[in-house]
Structure formats: C-alpha cells, structure tokens
Amino acid sequence: MTNDADLWDPAQYEKFRLERTQPFCDLLALVRPRPQLRIVDLGCGTGELTLQMHKQLEAHETVGIDNSLKMLERSRGFQSAGLRFEPADIATFASDETFDLIFSNAAVQWVDDHAGVLTRLATMLSEHGQLAIQMPANDDHVTHEAARVIARHAPFQTALNGWQRSTRVLSPDGYSSILHRLGFSQQHVRLQVYPHVLADREAVIDWVRGTLLTDYQKRLPSELWPQFLEAYRIELFESLPDVRPFFYPFKRILLWAMK
Numbered sequence: 001m002t003n004d005a006d007l008w009d010p011a012q013y014e015k016f017r018l019e020r021t022q023p024f025c026d027l028l029a030l031v032r033p034r035p036q037l038r039i040v041d042l043g044c045g046t047g048e049l050t051l052q053m054h055k056q057l058e059a060h061e062t063v064g065i066d067n068s069l070k071m072l073e074r075s076r077g078f079q080s081a082g083l084r085f086e087p088a089d090i091a092t093f094a095s096d097e098t099f100d101l102i103f104s105n106a107a108v109q110w111v112d113d114h115a116g117v118l119t120r121l122a123t124m125l126s127e128h129g130q131l132a133i134q135m136p137a138n139d140d141h142v143t144h145e146a147a148r149v150i151a152r153h154a155p156f157q158t159a160l161n162g163w164q165r166s167t168r169v170l171s172p173d174g175y176s177s178i179l180h181r182l183g184f185s186q187q188h189v190r191l192q193v194y195p196h197v198l199a200d201r202e203a204v205i206d207w208v209r210g211t212l213l214t215d216y217q218k219r220l221p222s223e224l225w226p227q228f229l230e231a232y233r234i235e236l237f238e239s240l241p242d243v244r245p246f247f248y249p250f251k252r253i254l255l256w257a258m259k
Helices: 010-028 048-056 069-078 114-122 142-151 172-181 202-209 225-237
Strands: 038-042 061-066 083-087 099-105 125-136 186-198 246-258
Touching (some): 010 099, 010 186, 038 048, 069 083, 142 225, 172 246
Parallel strands (some): 038 061
C-alpha cells in the first residue's frame, strides 16, 4: 500500500468545478435561512463552496472540516471573520456544542453506517436545526463496475488483500425512513440525475480519478497503480462508446431535514 493515505488532488478534483458545483447549489437551496446560523460543513474540501455558503446564509459562525490536509491547505485563503477550517474525520466527528445547520456536499458517501452517522449528527443539532446532505449515488454505473471487475483480477486482487469497495449509499426511501425514525418534523429526499456533457469518454477517466479511483489508489502499491489505471481504461472503454461529445449521466441523492 502507498505510504501517503491522503491522495486527494485538489487540481484533479477541480477539473470539473462547474459540474460539481451545481449539486452544492441545489442542496443549499433547500436550506431555510435564519439569522445567526451556526454551521458545520462536513467534508469542506478546498473551502471555496463553504465560503459561498457562509456568505449566502449570512451565518454567524461556520466551521469547515475535512480529513485531507491537501484540501485544507487550499482553504486557508478563504478563512475570514466567522469562518474557519479544521482537520477532522466525518466518521468520528463529534461536538459538545450544537449547530443550527449540519451541511455536507459529496462527502458522506466515503463513510460507513449511514444510519449511525445520521443518528450521531442529529444529536448535534439545535432546536429546529437543519441537516442537508448531498451524495453521489452512481455505484451501479459502469464506471464503478469496471473498477470492481479489475480489482478482482491478478495482480490487483492479491495486492488489495481481497478488499472490495462496498456500496455505502442507501436508497432515497431508506434515508427518508431513517430521518422519520430520528424524529425530524420535516424532510425532503430526492434522487436527481445530473446530465454532464464531456468532451469525450477519456474525460470520464479524469472525472473518476478525482473521486472513485482514489479508493483503489490508496490501497495499491504505487508501482501497480499505473497498471491498474490502464487495465481500468481498457475495461471501461469496452462499455463506453467512442463518441464526442460524451454524455455522462450522474445520479445523486439530496436530502434535507429539520427537527
């Protein structure tokens, strides 16, 4: 396995900034503004969108957290009065203080046990506090299946020690049921398809290298990574037509709830 577990590459991730920004805007539109909001942004990444949320909601205090120091390096330039960034892991994040809004854009999908995560987050909300989460839900797409197929082949299966990438994201009705069970008085949960028109099918590789494939890269020896990537490209292109421009439909779950 590689020694550096932080393989997030801000430049690679931001290649599709506009496409990745729209779901954030759609999620933020679900939030009900209130004066003096105290917000935590789970998985804030480079912090640019956290700043946008902080300003748009005119929040009193916003803290962005991320477990990637590379991403947080970029966030330093966005710190301002009432806005700060801290290293922390969504899987274990806890606070003795409460928040009026717990927000997370494209991050919770990396964490196991979503029912447990939502239960823990609900305890950190103030009275009438809001929860807003957006997650990719494209695990059934060929981009993900091709990676699973290659991971089962030698020499990658041995190098991965049998590890298989699990599907953590639940169904929309599954999340709705959890929110109801947790006592949220209002909720909005939906599955939305974002239609992305990319230059060509090669751009799909660039897209998944910024997210999905980091899960494999961090678990493979560095000398095997180029081989895995080439095998993945061959496998994926068996299913993707060589057309330009290339249409890439991407499913996401957006959920909002209020106590």
